[in-house]
Amino acid sequence: MSDEFTSHGAALDDEGLAAALDLAKVSAAQLWAVLAVETSGNGFYPDRRPKILYERHVFSRLTQQKFDAQHSDLSSTPPRQLWCNGAASI
Known part of the structure; x- marks a missing residue:
């Protein structure tokens, strides 16, 4: 198994955001607050590996x-x- 990251992670679009909010049962402000703290503002590195x-x-x-x-x-x-x-x- 290779350690090389091969996925093409995509930014969260409006549809994905709506689905995440529905799944987590939280407001957009609550979700973005957690994302800002836990990912330093971005959930991916420049090569699209998830943090x-x-x-x-x-x-x-x-x-x-x-x-x-x-x-x-x-x-x-x-x-x-x-x-x-x-x-x-x-």
Whole structure:
């Protein structure tokens, strides 16, 4: 399996926005507020790869801290720096 991203992600159009709002049962303002915070204003990188926020403290909690000691770069508590597709963010 290749790690190369091959999709052609498209921007959310009016129809897609309406469908997302209906599915999430939220207002447009609420959806855009979450998108602005969680994606720094854009859900895709320039090459159209989706931004994915990795939260090591959530992984730690879900695995009962099993990996915290030997893999603190992937699993730790309390929350530390977050990683989004290899780029650090706070």
